[in-house]
Amino acid sequence: MNLKELRTTSIKPLHVNPLKLSQPMGATLAFLGIKNCMPLMHGAQGCASFTKVLFTRHFNDPIAIQTTAVNDITAVIDGGDKGISEAVENITKKVTPDLVGLFTTGMTETKGDDIKGATLLLKEKQKMVYVHTPDFEGGLESGWSLSVQNIISQLIEPTTQIRKDKVLVIPNVNLSPIEVEKLKEALELMDFDVLALPDLSDSLDGHLGVKQGALSSGGISVSEIEKLGDAGLVMSIGRSVKKCGEMFHEKFPQSTHLHFDSLIGLEACDAFYAQVLNYLGSKSVPSVVKRWRARLQDVLLDTHFTLGKAKIVIADEPDSVYGMSKALQEVGASVEAFISQRSEIQDAFTCGVRIGDFEDVEALLPQMDMIIANFHAERLAHKHHKALLIRGFPNYEQVGIGLRHNILYEGSCAFLCEVNNLLGHQ
Amino acid sequence: MVNRKLIKDLLNESACSHNKTKKASCDKPKPGATSGGCAFEGAQISLFPYADAVHLVHGPDTCLGASWETRATLTSYEGENNTPLGYCTNVTTQDIIFGGDKKLADALAYIVEHKKPKAIFVYETCVTAMIGDNIDYTCKTAEELFHIPIVPVHSPGFVGSKNLGSRLAGEAVLDALVGTREPEFIHPFGINLIGDYNVTGDMWQYKPILERIGIKVISSLSGDGRIEQIQMAHTAKLNVIVCAKSLVTLCRKMQERYNIPYVSVSFYGKRDTSNAIRSIVNAFGDAELIAKAETIIAEEEAKLAERLRPYHLMLKGKKAILNTGGNKSWSIASALQDIGIEVVATCVQKATEEDVAIASEYVPIVFKNPGVEQPRLIDEHKVDILLAGGRSLYTAIKKRIAFVDVNQEKKVSYGAYGGLENLASDVCSALANPVFKLVGKAAPWELV
Numbered sequence: 001m002n003l004k005e006l007r008t009t010s011i012k013p014l015h016v017n018p019l020k021l022s023q024p025m026g027a028t029l030a031f032l033g034i035k036n037c038m039p040l041m042h043g044a045q046g047c048a049s050f051t052k053v054l055f056t057r058h059f060n061d062p063i064a065i066q067t068t069a070v071n072d073i074t075a076v077i078d079g080g081d082k083g084i085s086e087a088v089e090n091i092t093k094k095v096t097p098d099l100v101g102l103f104t105t106g107m108t109e110t111k112g113d114d115i116k117g118a119t120l121l122l123k124e125k126q127k128m129v130y131v132h133t134p135d136f137e138g139g140l141e142s143g144w145s146l147s148v149q150n151i152i153s154q155l156i157e158p159t160t161q162i163r164k165d166k167v168l169v170i171p172n173v174n175l176s177p178i179e180v181e182k183l184k185e186a187l188e189l190m191d192f193d194v195l196a197l198p199d200l201s202d203s204l205d206g207h208l209g210v211k212q213g214a215l216s217s218g219g220i221s222v223s224e225i226e227k228l229g230d231a232g233l234v235m236s237i238g239r240s241v242k243k244c245g246e247m248f249h250e251k252f253p254q255s256t257h258l259h260f261d262s263l264i265g266l267e268a269c270d271a272f273y274a275q276v277l278n279y280l281g282s283k284s285v286p287s288v289v290k291r292w293r294a295r296l297q298d299v300l301l302d303t304h305f306t307l308g309k310a311k312i313v314i315a316d317e318p319d320s321v322y323g324m325s326k327a328l329q330e331v332g333a334s335v336e337a338f339i340s341q342r343s344e345i346q347d348a349f350t351c352g353v354r355i356g357d358f359e360d361v362e363a364l365l366p367q368m369d370m371i372i373a374n375f376h377a378e379r380l381a382h383k384h385h386k387a388l389l390i391r392g393f394p395n396y397e398q399v400g401i402g403l404r405h406n407i408l409y410e411g412s413c414a415f416l417c418e419v420n421n422l423l424g425h426q
Numbered sequence: 427m428v429n430r431k432l433i434k435d436l437l438n439e440s441a442c443s444h445n446k447t448k449k450a451s452c453d454k455p456k457p458g459a460t461s462g463g464c465a466f467e468g469a470q471i472s473l474f475p476y477a478d479a480v481h482l483v484h485g486p487d488t489c490l491g492a493s494w495e496t497r498a499t500l501t502s503y504e505g506e507n508n509t510p511l512g513y514c515t516n517v518t519t520q521d522i523i524f525g526g527d528k529k530l531a532d533a534l535a536y537i538v539e540h541k542k543p544k545a546i547f548v549y550e551t552c553v554t555a556m557i558g559d560n561i562d563y564t565c566k567t568a569e570e571l572f573h574i575p576i577v578p579v580h581s582p583g584f585v586g587s588k589n590l591g592s593r594l595a596g597e598a599v600l601d602a603l604v605g606t607r608e609p610e611f612i613h614p615f616g617i618n619l620i621g622d623y624n625v626t627g628d629m630w631q632y633k634p635i636l637e638r639i640g641i642k643v644i645s646s647l648s649g650d651g652r653i654e655q656i657q658m659a660h661t662a663k664l665n666v667i668v669c670a671k672s673l674v675t676l677c678r679k680m681q682e683r684y685n686i687p688y689v690s691v692s693f694y695g696k697r698d699t700s701n702a703i704r705s706i707v708n709a710f711g712d713a714e715l716i717a718k719a720e721t722i723i724a725e726e727e728a729k730l731a732e733r734l735r736p737y738h739l740m741l742k743g744k745k746a747i748l749n750t751g752g753n754k755s756w757s758i759a760s761a762l763q764d765i766g767i768e769v770v771a772t773c774v775q776k777a778t779e780e781d782v783a784i785a786s787e788y789v790p791i792v793f794k795n796p797g798v799e800q801p802r803l804i805d806e807h808k809v810d811i812l813l814a815g816g817r818s819l820y821t822a823i824k825k826r827i828a829f830v831d832v833n834q835e836k837k838v839s840y841g842a843y844g845g846l847e848n849l850a851s852d853v854c855s856a857l858a859n860p861v862f863k864l865v866g867k868a869a870p871w872e873l874v
Contacts, residue, residue, distance in 0.1 A: 071455065
């Protein structure tokens, strides 16, 4: 090995201040959106511990998660089934989960455990879903998406019935709990019977519960998931979950699949209502929707003075960056985007976009007015005296993360005004 | 690579008192019934406070992605502070197939070129341990080429708990750094501070006091620490372990190798701080130093009493229950007593036997089942305030008593004399806050 030679490598060989979060973390959140569920991470105890701490501090709420606690001995001699069955046994001694969501980590994928086999062995004892989520591939979005895909393929019961007014909403991992709720409400206003999978809107929305259980505190129930097959409409929000919608449609071909890359900004919201109305064969929306659209029109005009001249760098998960960049560009902002991992959405961006870490973001920051990223951006914003909007995981500094509403006409107004006001008070 | 023999020795540590009966903190974790961090996290916590060194994690993004910039360990280092920065080789599928050594070497070269650190710590993780990367060789080659210490830390998560990881990190420092540099002169009252990470500046609460007495802090593992100083740690006359049983092994080995004795102290609360100072000066046995220490202790205690006076009025006669883990089950109890609060009971569910023994000396009731006993004790003793982790919040709300979250990342130091005022202020704010009585109020539609 000649180290001197290696110094000329053009690709950066490491991440400095990484932007990326892992697939198992995305899977954890997905399973927390199912009622009475225990996410079970198949890896060393630290993987689950780091995840628990990150989400606990982010949401300011208790996070249910367990680990198979693989150690250096079982890593070699156990094919996974022993650790997994022991974990399930120990979990069910204390609580009675409706579902155990089993997913892997880099270590257990390196050794190649047969988690499907392990789940089959436990079939009689515990209802389970298994997902392969190595952390040396993909990221937060793909971990969430893979989990949803496996929940669809492993849990939903076959049916030939169809209810045209029943809609399954599949949000991407970046939507806040309240955004999921607002989306459900918007569809309920149009007389749909709405279910979201996963549904964080009543599990991680920061409510004071009667008791803080060891399992997920809310979400879509397992029996509701099993009966999702008769949904006439499946709606995927964000490119990372498009495949989930396609998969549902493949399994239940009588359903209609509508996909939206984003729900922020006038164009995105108009596209949403246009397609929903088209599906319903209707032209009428509730008056409150019309009112909020008119307010958004006004906000676009009010904010374009400041935002039209603003240079903003956004660094986050791909779907989140895409949505915000489109909305900001609608009022003339110049946007530079950094995404945490490769994604199909890359090609759809209408601004500069690259995969990077915070070191790359910082290199660009002096030329910008504002940074939108997770709480790690706070240090950078202070250092370079730039405006800051905290978005994405994790956010340890602020409260009310679960209550943020930045989608549809109403949420878009809030988003644009917040960015505008932060820039004004720089 | 992972050293099984070393790990076994560390788990059977003879200087570790809880080992005689039960290896409470050293047991293998149980699948499905485990909380708490892994060995990698322990190593990271122990070494990240070296702000002048780069900390490179050799593994997939997760280990670091979720854990960088999470701990408020402060430093006075004037160069670029590397503690809140995250460096990771981001091992991907391809590296797992072909090996990650080349990427590690590239990353080391990149860091030396762009950051010019005093040293680099390279942390092995589960994945890179399993694929058998030759981290030792890569580090050694790079060290020869770049002429700075490049220290492999073999503490992948799956070898055990956070506690074990701290021990392994201590071993790495002992073997690679301690004794590799000589000072210009040797101070007669030089000490090493072991196990204080200077979270929220805890160390700065008592370090100036020690210096005023005439004691010199040679090096620190690792709060506000420097690589050059730890390299000279072998010239200290005494090791001072601050609230950290995990590093006893390191101190015992330094006693064997360099003939440095050690004392174990806590700087939580007035009594413990004064006792800590006395243990240190008594270990030197110098009459002048001991006299100087007594003068300064008296001064500091008088100053503190003056500062705490406004709080006493509010805190006098208030009763508290404490529910936290490890040494906090008695150290915070002691601090609370120092500010005039009656600590009715403390939970020892997550404490070692040694901690339980100490806790019983401070607090009349120790309990192990908070779910059942906490509400009962609150009623029986008319408790005013519950200090616990977030999980107990609902108990406080239901009983309509004040609550302080002692497990959450604290923002200010509770250490030594100065920190007591912060604790008193936080407890007073909680007691005065109407929210705890308000929030549990019945909704209008629940009223009969």
